[in-house]
Amino acid sequence: MSSTRPTLALLTRSLQNLRVSPVQALQCQDLSTAAPQSSQPQKLKSVGRALENYLRNARNYEKMLAKEKAEFELGKRYLANIMGWDATSITQDDVDKAIEYLFPSGLTDLKARPVMKPPEEILPKFHKFEFDREGKPMDPLFFTLKPKFYGLLSEVGRKTQHLVRHYDAQVSRGAVPESEPLSLAGSAWISDVDLGRRLGENISPEMYAQLVIALDYLASLPLAIEVKDFIFQYRQAVVAGSNQAVLFGPPIPEVQIDPASNRRMASVVTRAKAVKVEVTVRDAGTGKYTVDGHHYDVFRSVMARENLASPLIATNMFGRVDIEAKVLEGPYGLSIVPRAVRHGVSLGIAALFPDAVEPLRQLKMLTMEPRRKERSKVNQPGARAKWIWKRR
Amino acid sequence: MLRSLSLGVARGCSSAGSLLTRAVSTSLPVASGSSQEAIPGIDVEPSADLLRKARVQPVLLKPYVDPVLHNEDHFEMAKEVSIADMFAARVHYGHRIGTLNDNMKWALYGERQGICVFDLNVTQKYLIKALNFLAHVSYRGGMVLFVTSDKANMLMVEKMATDMGQYSHTRKWQEGTLTNTGQLFGASVRLPDVIVFLSTLSSVLERHPGVVEAAKMTIPTIGICDSNAEPNYVTYPVPGSDDSTPTLKYYMQLFKLAVDKGREAREKAGNA
Numbered sequence: 001m002s003s004t005r006p007t008l009a010l011l012t013r014s015l016q017n018l019r020v021s022p023v024q025a026l027q028c029q030d031l032s033t034a035a036p037q038s039s040q041p042q043k044l045k046s047v048g049r050a051l052e053n054y055l056r057n058a059r060n061y062e063k064m065l066a067k068e069k070a071e072f073e074l075g076k077r078y079l080a081n082i083m084g085w086d087a088t089s090i091t092q093d094d095v096d097k098a099i100e101y102l103f104p105s106g107l108t109d110l111k112a113r114p115v116m117k118p119p120e121e122i123l124p125k126f127h128k129f130e131f132d133r134e135g136k137p138m139d140p141l142f143f144t145l146k147p148k149f150y151g152l153l154s155e156v157g158r159k160t161q162h163l164v165r166h167y168d169a170q171v172s173r174g175a176v177p178e179s180e181p182l183s184l185a186g187s188a189w190i191s192d193v194d195l196g197r198r199l200g201e202n203i204s205p206e207m208y209a210q211l212v213i214a215l216d217y218l219a220s221l222p223l224a225i226e227v228k229d230f231i232f233q234y235r236q237a238v239v240a241g242s243n244q245a246v247l248f249g250p251p252i253p254e255v256q257i258d259p260a261s262n263r264r265m266a267s268v269v270t271r272a273k274a275v276k277v278e279v280t281v282r283d284a285g286t287g288k289y290t291v292d293g294h295h296y297d298v299f300r301s302v303m304a305r306e307n308l309a310s311p312l313i314a315t316n317m318f319g320r321v322d323i324e325a326k327v328l329e330g331p332y333g334l335s336i337v338p339r340a341v342r343h344g345v346s347l348g349i350a351a352l353f354p355d356a357v358e359p360l361r362q363l364k365m366l367t368m369e370p371r372r373k374e375r376s377k378v379n380q381p382g383a384r385a386k387w388i389w390k391r392r
Numbered sequence: 393m394l395r396s397l398s399l400g401v402a403r404g405c406s407s408a409g410s411l412l413t414r415a416v417s418t419s420l421p422v423a424s425g426s427s428q429e430a431i432p433g434i435d436v437e438p439s440a441d442l443l444r445k446a447r448v449q450p451v452l453l454k455p456y457v458d459p460v461l462h463n464e465d466h467f468e469m470a471k472e473v474s475i476a477d478m479f480a481a482r483v484h485y486g487h488r489i490g491t492l493n494d495n496m497k498w499a500l501y502g503e504r505q506g507i508c509v510f511d512l513n514v515t516q517k518y519l520i521k522a523l524n525f526l527a528h529v530s531y532r533g534g535m536v537l538f539v540t541s542d543k544a545n546m547l548m549v550e551k552m553a554t555d556m557g558q559y560s561h562t563r564k565w566q567e568g569t570l571t572n573t574g575q576l577f578g579a580s581v582r583l584p585d586v587i588v589f590l591s592t593l594s595s596v597l598e599r600h601p602g603v604v605e606a607a608k609m610t611i612p613t614i615g616i617c618d619s620n621a622e623p624n625y626v627t628y629p630v631p632g633s634d635d636s637t638p639t640l641k642y643y644m645q646l647f648k649l650a651v652d653k654g655r656e657a658r659e660k661a662g663n664a
Contacts, residue, residue: 051582053579053580054579054580054581057579131582134533134582135581135582136535136582137559137581137582140550140553140554140558140559140560141550141559141560141561142559142581143537143559143561143569143584144561144563145566145569145576145577150563154546154547154550157547158547158551161547
């Protein structure tokens with residue numbers, strides 16, 4: 001078997017010529033056994049042409065990136081010179097502001113505006129595979145196109161199978177296993193964006209849904225406590241106090257602590273028609289209610305006062321909260337400020353008291369009135385009204 | 393012309409194989425009036441004259457071929473595949489007679505109470521061929537990809553493939569995985585040298601798209617063909633059941649054996 005290379009090469013070459021990869025012909029020359037190497041000094045260790053191309057592209061990318069990085073650093077020094085800064089301490093924020101100043105742009109598409117950022121952020125990324133020296137991928141699930149994600153899904157599946165079998169085995173023996181159920185309170189499944197970043201793969205919504213279903217089932221099993229560590233790798237702690245609905249729902253603000261008086265408070269900016277108001281609702285109050293510094297009885301109309309007080313009536317919060325409203329912008333008429341303030345107060349109360357969300361929602365106080373004044377058109381007295389139409 | 397000798401090209405290579413096994417004691421060909429060596433050996437390439445003659449009589453090239461390829465059952469897979477084991481693993485159970493594919497009738501023993509029954513003698517013959525081919529690919533250091541759409545057994549197949557040091561694909565097949573690597577992987581990649589289909593049907597009981605893509609890329613395939621499957625594009629069809637877990641475990645154990653035998657032979661040849 002010492003010198004079988006010529007005939008093996010003949011046979012393997014005929015076999016290999018049958019198979020081509022779409023871009024180039026893949027001619028792996030080194031498929032012979034390692035035996036001849038001792039007798040032949042020049043061993044054919046060439047990799048396939050596909051892999052050669054890949055390695056060449058990787059090397060070119062590295063070279064190009066190094067060049068662009070050097071140019072970027074030089075550019076930052078020039079910028080410091082122009083702006084009169086210290087060249088050593090420049091942050092990306094400074095660079096962004098300087099570019100916005102030096103190259104003012106009215107382009108509506110923000111991505112089209114001039115930008116000066118590190119080359120890794122702007123230039124197209126080169127996806128580095130992991131191969132061994134023969135061009136074989138490292139990951140056994142490489143050909144599924146998303147090896148890390150499907151590896152994770154398979155891992156969840158294997159753990160599920162193991163737990164189910166373990167439970168069934170114990171039940172069949174007659175010993176019903178007692179273990180505390182897994183508590184997932186205060187945490188949520190890792191978001192699809194964060195998961196994609198962690199795995200280094202682009203995850204579609206359908207794939208993410210599949211994973212969440214699998215993880216939910218695993219966490220619901222009676223013996224889930226055994227795989228607690230694994231499950232909590234994919235849970236993110238939810239910030240306390242944020243009762244904002246994730247997908248949709250009214251924009252209920254987050255509860256903050258007022259530093260001056262150490263009370264819980266919620267602040268929100270809302271609109272109605274052309275008026276923008278900022279409403280701050282504080283807990284543990286005495287029932288103060290001011291609009292632009294004035295008590296709300298400056299509003300003489302009954303309808304205005306009803307509007308202002310309706311969230312408090314609906315949730316029975318009279319005397320419990322302090323409300324402070326401020327008109328930020330807009331010409332306004334008689335009845336519009338109470339409408340905007342009502343919406344703001346409802347959101348604030350919903351933030352401070354989650355139980356109040358349901359009654360306010362049913363009274364439709366949490367939804368902003370989206371209607372705006374329609375523009376007047378030419379040849380018409382107003383938006384829709386027409387001049388008197390005469391037949392002849 | 394050498395293609396007819398290579399084991400991995402066409403299903404109908406039995407004619408070449410029988411020629412190989414039949415004509416062992418052919419007289420050594422002597423190139424008339426040629427300056428090359430008269431006595432052939434595995435170090436020497438055959439003369440043009442001999443190659444021309446070999447178009448009609450491929451067996452003339454046998455002395456020039458690696459001894460590993462002389463015997464069809466070089467890796468002695470006939471010992472490992474027994475009809476009793478296949479019966480115990482329920483390989484002979486097909487689907488109902490109403491779902492029988494006409495192109496699988498050759499593999500059936502018959503039908504009993506509406507269920508197709510495979511002829512295990514036929515299955516044995518084809519399984520041995522397939523296992524030998526797999527062992528030869530492993531002997532040359534090739535990549536094997538195990539494919540199945542069966543969700544009940546996908547984790548088992550993945551695990552066994554990983555244990556073998558090979559690859560698996562038990563998810564939804566993305567069209568173009570083999571034919572459009574430039575776009576899907578971002579670069580051209582080394583494709584598998586053989587693809588093993590534990591079931592040639594997808595989860596909607598249509599031909600698995602991987603079978604056609606492998607044929608387009610001329611990648612040899614080994615496929616377990618059930619009675620409702622189409623065996624046309626599969627290089628090494630193995631008629632048998634593709635459904636129950638014990639059956640798939642039986643197949644995977646045999647595939648693992650073949651791959652391990654090939655790898656051991658490769659290491660032994662490397663150390664020798």
